[in-house]
Amino acid sequence: MSESEPKLRNRVVDSISRRAEHVLTDDYGKARAMATDAVQSRxxxxPIKGIFYFIAHRSLWKPLLDRIVPYGALTASVIGAMFVITYLPQLAVMALFNGPLAVYTTVLLTLNESSIIIHMISRTWLLQESLMDTFDGTMVARNATAVxxxxxxxxxxxxxxxKLGKVFKKRFEKLSLTEMIRYVMYLPLNFIPLVGTAAFIFLHGKHRGNIVHSRYFQxxxxxxxxRKQWIDTHSGAYASFGVVATLLEMIPVVSVFFSYTNTVGAALWAADIESQNNPMVKETAPKLRQAAAESLE
Structure with a gap:
């Protein structure tokens, strides 16, 4: 072996080490910034405020009450079918990875899958108009009528x-094919005990957070x-909202209730942003004006 080979190997190792250190530092910095943003924005x-506000304002109940029977039938049908068709095959696979915990992790996996199917069907066809009315009604109740x-x-x-009348601007965005594919891609994470499920909830919640203000942006x-500039600047805030909302909507049977309270929570957040009663507003307003000017060029 020539003398140059150990030196070359050492240089390669040092280069990889420096790059790894840079990546870790960069990722740590991003994670810290997201956490800081989430904490400061609150x-x-x-989603918790949405629960209490919804309960305290009976006028907001009507869209939910109008959809409770068809949604209940959809939920019972999907969960029942999923446990009959997929539970035992998935239990056999999960047992290889999770051992005795497979009985519990398979239940959670099946509920996750059922929740996704129910979410896709209901958001696309059953609840779309109803959730939009709930969002708009909450905004009106919070004196954001002009918006x-x-x-x-x-x-x-x-x-x-x-007070809500005819709609003449685009409705709530329907679930896209890309979003459906993303849900399916995340599901295998549940095969990893505890950590995998937590990662699934975080990734699903992070994406969920990015779309909670679709109606507000419209x-x-x-x-x-x-939209991109605002969400990128406040990625931690939207991710934290999405994770909490996802956890609530994963609860079987009452998930439809939390779909509405999460919508109310998103509207309360939007109303606070609109009234500048949120720390997110002042720091981002100049950037939004700049982005608006650039979009017109």
Whole structure:
């Protein structure tokens, strides 16, 4: 072996070590920034606020009550079919990875799969208009009527839901094929005990957070560039909201209730942003104006 070979090997090892250190430092910095953003924005509290606000305002119950029977039938049918068809085959596979814990992890996996199927069907066909009305009604109740009027008629009156009129701006975005594929791709993470399930919830929640204000952005008529800039700047806040919302909607039977309370929570958050009662607003407003100017060039 020549003398140059050990030196070359050492240089390669040093180079890889430096790059690994740079990657770890960069990832740590991003994770720290996301955590700081989540804590400062308090976005993770809005799904909880949505529960209490929804319970305290009976006028917001109507969209849920109108859909409770068909949603209940859908939920019972999907969960029943999934346990009959997929539980035992999946238990056999999970037993290879999780041992005695497979009985419990398979139940969680089957519930996750059922939740995704129910979510895809209900959000695309059953609950789309209903959730949009809940979001708009909450915004009106929180004195953000001017924003809602950018996308629909708002009549006079005291009941925020009865004030909602004809919609003339794009509805809630339907679940795309890309999102469906993403859900399916994340599912194998559940084969990894505990850590895999936590990763599944985080990834699913992080994506969920990115779409919770789709209706708000539509009403504000923000461009794709403005939306991306806002969400990228506040990725920690939206991820924390999405994780909490996902955990709530994973609870069987009552998941539909949390679909509505999470929508209320998202609207409360949007109303606070609109009234500048949130620390996210002041720091990002100049960047949004710049992004808007760039989109017009």
């Amino acid at each position: 976005a993770y509290l809005y 809602v009027q950018q996308g629909r008629e708002v009549h006079a009156g005291s009941d925020p839901m009865k 009403l504000k008529n923000w461009s794709d560039l403005q």
